[in-house]
Amino acid sequence: MLNIKITPATEKKAKPDSKHLGFGVFYTDNMLVIDHTEGIGWHDARIVPYQPLSIDPAAMVLHYAMESFEGLKAYRKPDGSVQLFRPDCNAERMINTNKRMCLPTLPVEDFVQAVKTLVKVEEDWVPSEPGTSLYIRPFVIATEPHLGVRTSKTHQFIIICSPVGAYYSTGINPVKIFVEDEYTRACPGGTGFTKCGGNYAASLISQVKAHDLGYEQTLWLDGVEHKYVEEVGSMNCFFKIDGTIYTAPCVGTVLPGVTRRSCIDLLKHWGYTVSEERLPIADVMKASEEGKLEEVFGTGTAAVISPVGELRFEDQVAYINNGEIGPVTHKLYDTLTGIQWGTLKDEMGWTVPVE
Amino acid sequence: MLNIKITPATEKKAKPDSKHLGFGVFYTDNMLVIDHTEGIGWHDARIVPYQPLSIDPAAMVLHYAMESFEGLKAYRKPDGSVQLFRPDCNAERMINTNKRMCLPTLPVEDFVQAVKTLVKVEEDWVPSEPGTSLYIRPFVIATEPHLGVRTSKTHQFIIICSPVGAYYSTGINPVKIFVEDEYTRACPGGTGFTKCGGNYAASLISQVKAHDLGYEQTLWLDGVEHKYVEEVGSMNCFFKIDGTIYTAPCVGTVLPGVTRRSCIDLLKHWGYTVSEERLPIADVMKASEEGKLEEVFGTGTAAVISPVGELRFEDQVAYINNGEIGPVTHKLYDTLTGIQWGTLKDEMGWTVPVE
Numbered sequence: 001m002l003n004i005k006i007t008p009a010t011e012k013k014a015k016p017d018s019k020h021l022g023f024g025v026f027y028t029d030n031m032l033v034i035d036h037t038e039g040i041g042w043h044d045a046r047i048v049p050y051q052p053l054s055i056d057p058a059a060m061v062l063h064y065a066m067e068s069f070e071g072l073k074a075y076r077k078p079d080g081s082v083q084l085f086r087p088d089c090n091a092e093r094m095i096n097t098n099k100r101m102c103l104p105t106l107p108v109e110d111f112v113q114a115v116k117t118l119v120k121v122e123e124d125w126v127p128s129e130p131g132t133s134l135y136i137r138p139f140v141i142a143t144e145p146h147l148g149v150r151t152s153k154t155h156q157f158i159i160i161c162s163p164v165g166a167y168y169s170t171g172i173n174p175v176k177i178f179v180e181d182e183y184t185r186a187c188p189g190g191t192g193f194t195k196c197g198g199n200y201a202a203s204l205i206s207q208v209k210a211h212d213l214g215y216e217q218t219l220w221l222d223g224v225e226h227k228y229v230e231e232v233g234s235m236n237c238f239f240k241i242d243g244t245i246y247t248a249p250c251v252g253t254v255l256p257g258v259t260r261r262s263c264i265d266l267l268k269h270w271g272y273t274v275s276e277e278r279l280p281i282a283d284v285m286k287a288s289e290e291g292k293l294e295e296v297f298g299t300g301t302a303a304v305i306s307p308v309g310e311l312r313f314e315d316q317v318a319y320i321n322n323g324e325i326g327p328v329t330h331k332l333y334d335t336l337t338g339i340q341w342g343t344l345k346d347e348m349g350w351t352v353p354v355e
Numbered sequence: 356m357l358n359i360k361i362t363p364a365t366e367k368k369a370k371p372d373s374k375h376l377g378f379g380v381f382y383t384d385n386m387l388v389i390d391h392t393e394g395i396g397w398h399d400a401r402i403v404p405y406q407p408l409s410i411d412p413a414a415m416v417l418h419y420a421m422e423s424f425e426g427l428k429a430y431r432k433p434d435g436s437v438q439l440f441r442p443d444c445n446a447e448r449m450i451n452t453n454k455r456m457c458l459p460t461l462p463v464e465d466f467v468q469a470v471k472t473l474v475k476v477e478e479d480w481v482p483s484e485p486g487t488s489l490y491i492r493p494f495v496i497a498t499e500p501h502l503g504v505r506t507s508k509t510h511q512f513i514i515i516c517s518p519v520g521a522y523y524s525t526g527i528n529p530v531k532i533f534v535e536d537e538y539t540r541a542c543p544g545g546t547g548f549t550k551c552g553g554n555y556a557a558s559l560i561s562q563v564k565a566h567d568l569g570y571e572q573t574l575w576l577d578g579v580e581h582k583y584v585e586e587v588g589s590m591n592c593f594f595k596i597d598g599t600i601y602t603a604p605c606v607g608t609v610l611p612g613v614t615r616r617s618c619i620d621l622l623k624h625w626g627y628t629v630s631e632e633r634l635p636i637a638d639v640m641k642a643s644e645e646g647k648l649e650e651v652f653g654t655g656t657a658a659v660i661s662p663v664g665e666l667r668f669e670d671q672v673a674y675i676n677n678g679e680i681g682p683v684t685h686k687l688y689d690t691l692t693g694i695q696w697g698t699l700k701d702e703m704g705w706t707v708p709v710e
Contacts, residue, residue, distance in 0.1 A: 024413065024502025031412055053417075054407040057386055057515050058379065062408075062496055065420035065552025066559070071502075102559040137502060141417055147379025147492060147517060149555050149589055150562065160412050162502060182544055187578045189539030191557045197420025198553020200504050202546045204421070204457040207505065223542045224579050234504055 002045045002110050004032070004117050009049035018127040021165035023302060024135065028125040028161040032118040036104045038153040045114065047121055050160065058145035060152045066142030067197040068097040071301045072258070073164075074119045074134040074354060076126045077342030082119065082134075082354040085340050087112045089258040094138065096256075097194035102151045103140050111138065112352070118159050119354045131166025133340075135302075167303040172325055172333065174309025177232055177296075178215035179281060180206045181314060185231065185253075187223030192230075192253035200234065207233070215312065217298070221281060222253060228278040235298030235306060236260035239284055240328055242292040249276040259299040263332055265348065272328070281313055288318030295326030304340070305333040357400045357465050359387070359472050364404035373482040376520035378657060379490065383480040383516040387473040391459045393508040400469065402476055405515065413500035415507045421497030422552040423452040426656045427613070428519075429474045429489040429709060431481045432697030437474065437489075437709040440695050442467045444613040449493065451611075452549035457506045458495050466493065467707070473514050474709045486521025488695075490657075522658040527680055527688065529664025532587055532651075533570035534636060535561045536669060540586065540608075542578030547585075547608035555589065562588070570667065572653070576636060577608060583633040590653030590661060591615035594639055595683055597647040604631040614654040618687055620703065627683070636668055643673030650681030659695070660688040 009029040016026045027050050034045040060066045070090040074082050091111035098105045106114075115136055119126070126134040138159045142152035183206045186192025191199055206218040217233035230248045231237055236257040239246045245267055250256040267274050287293040288311070296308035309323040320326075325333075338344030339351060364384040371381045382405050389400040415421045425445040429437050446466035453460045461469075470491055474481070481489040493514045497507035538561045541547025546554055561573040572588035585603045586592055591612040594601045600622055605611040622629050642648040643666070651663035664678040675681070680688075693699030694706060 022503075027413060027500070050412070052409040052411055055410050056407055057405070057513055058382060058492075058517070062416060062422060063424050063492070063494060063552055064555035064559075065422060066556050067417060067420060069418050100560060101556055102563060135502065137413075137418070139418060145382070147490065148377075149558070151559055158412055162413070184542055184544030187539055187542035187545070189537060189578060189581075190542070190545075191553075196553070196556060197418055198546075198551070198556055200419035201421050201456055201551060201553055203504070204419075204506055205455060208457060223544065226544075 002034070002113050004045040004047060004114070006047045006121060008047060008121055015125070016163065018129040018132050018163065021127065021132060021163050023164045023167065024162050026163055028122045028163070030118065030121055032114055032159040034106070034114065034157040036155040036157065042104070042106065042110070042157070047118060055143065056145035058147055060142040060144055060146055063147065064149060065196070065198045065201070066101065066103065066152055067140060068094060068101055068103055069137060069139035069195050069197070070094050072115070072136050073301060073340070074126050074136060075341045076128040082123055082126050083342060084115065084119070084352045084354060086258050086262070086350050087115050087352055089261065090138070093195065093256060097196060098140060100191060100194050101196050103142065104155050106157055114138070114159060116354050118161065122161050123354070125161060125163055127163050133164055135162045135164045137162065172307060174307040174320070174323055174325060175216040176214070176310040177217050177219045177308050177312070178210040178213055179219045179311060179313035180221065181226060184223035184226070185220040188252050190253070193250060193255060195255065203234070219311065227280050229281050229284060230254050232298040232308070235300035235303070238263065238297050238299065239279060239293065240295035240326065241284070241287045242294070244273045244275055245328070246275045246277070246279045249278060257299055259301060259304060259336070262336060262350065263299050266332060266335055284311070285313055285316050285318055288320070293318055293320055295329050296320050297329040304336055305329055357389070357468055359400040359402060359469070361402045361476060363402060363476055370480070371518065373484040373487055373518065376482065376487060376518050378519045378522065379517050381518055383477045383518070385473065385476055387469055387514040389461070389469065389512040391510040391512065397459070397461065397465070397512070402473060410498065411500035413502055415497040415499055415501055418502065419504060420551070420553045420556070421456065421458065421507055422495060423449060423456055423458055424492060424494035424550050424552070425449050427470070427491050428656060428695070429481050429491060430696045431483040434697070437478055437481050438697060439470065439474070439707045439709060441613050441617070441705050442470050442707055444616065445493070448550065448611060452551060453495060455546060455549050456551050458497065459510050461512055469493070469514060471709050473516065477516050478709070480516060480518055482518050488519055490517045490519045492517065527662060529662040529675070529678055529680060530571040531569070531665040532572050532574050532663050532667070533565040533568055534574045534666065534668035535576065536581060539578035539581070540575040543607050545608070548605060548610060550610065558589070574666065582635050584636050584639060585609050587653040587663070590655035590658070593618065593652050593654065594634060594648065595650035595681065596639070596642045599628045599630055600683070601630045601632070601634045604633060612654055614656060614659060614691070617691060617705065618654050621687060621690055639666070640668055640671050640673055643675070648673055648675055650684050651675050652684045659691055660684055
């Protein structure tokens, strides 16, 4: 149980127009900080006004990317109360990330307590326009000033919050995806299963390339053979082929997404067969040719469900469901967002009230 | 040509004992900063007192590891003057890193001018004890506060300096190396050839493991087959087998080290055959069994040349040259350090005076 000292901002910022929030553009009045010192552990948990961090230019996070993060959201329910979606899953994933990255780990209950306490303080920042939410960003950075490559003796765990808009302001339109055949995101023995900063820095070049070619996102193939589908952009990816739903297995190179896991649970609950065997991109393109590639979608906290309307691999293009969102994709979107915003009953026990 | 505004510290720190400098522990009085803004380019180059950076908690460097760095040294010559070693190579490498990482690039001449200008201001920080030098750390960070994953609109290029001791305070003793067979450092299509932070964060777990097993460093194998030798710790690696000298090719997964390149040049100049073909770890262990593994050493800016005395791969252990530094390793060390500290004539044209 953390002892969190709360010294909130005395002057509050003007709230932005909740019809034009964007993603990760506005930040709330306060942030949560916990220090970690080798030999002492976590200490000095506090909520303070959102403010610039004072970081030594030799701090290890700025040189060796010793950093990890999580992303989750707080949702405004129709009755005005606020809830979280599976925050324990984020807490567990950050522990797995930090073990791989040699960063200190925060116990699940402390992580959830920290999130809840900050969201409670920032409760009036949780927007209520349809599709909006409060994005919560916990992250850990190595703060010791030291240029030798080794683990750091000091760290900070920080949470900032950002009110965010509906990811698709004009409704859910399927995206065009470029299958990356040159750059790789992850390989066995690496950090693909973690939310470490390095995974994202390494991916930017493919995003730029996809945009230049007129595509919105990249579909990553495995790093060893460039043969099996892994993730799309920074989302997990699902393929419905001839009635069966495929998604890449979480065996070290794929991020174990909370939305991914929730989709698998719902799909199985609804009676679908979900395969987590590795799926070759060639099989996806062949299924498209044979008219069996029924639906493709990405899953992630930001967009929840992101339908894919077009997939380009080398010289082949697969058009999916005539560029329309498919029925399973739509049902997942409606169910998940219904549970998250509290318009549907949470039969899965996934939501956690912020009281 | 940069217009660098110089406003140095008015109060100077006490200089540390140059017999106990360590590596990356002490920092000089001043630092150099250049801002980069999308649509404007590099601007406001300045030398200011060494001080904490004020970084927004949503700055992209803290979340997505959008950062790169370089490392080089300034050396005190016997006549009291100061020189650099191949700073243009570091400038070129940072350009290659930053292109891969979608960070802005600084022209070679501006990079070298920035380094020279800061070292000139900090000239009295260049130590003169044998084996000591002024380590120079240029780095680039993405400073825009934004949580969506995309390139940043603002960056900073910063140089800090740290007086450093002889890397091996008790003389050059060969190190014990553990061949990593579980974790990987790099795979094709990734960032292995760059000095991006993410490469180093990902490597820590193997360093911890090697230390726990009683080894000082990790030898990395390729990420696809775990078969070919690539790098040792954060150094390049050379193997002398039956008269021929092998080092891994720089084909995307291996850092193109400045010391590596200089060693290859010297070895060829001396008449050795240097092979940059991929070398299987099995061949190294077999050569050891047959008594043909003559010398192994790492190369890097920090230690210059680091002889390897023992190599463990799975259950096999190779002992090299009876745990003594080998003659070629020793000659490279003497020649390179002689050129760097100005005790040998620089026939290669590698040194650059700081005037």
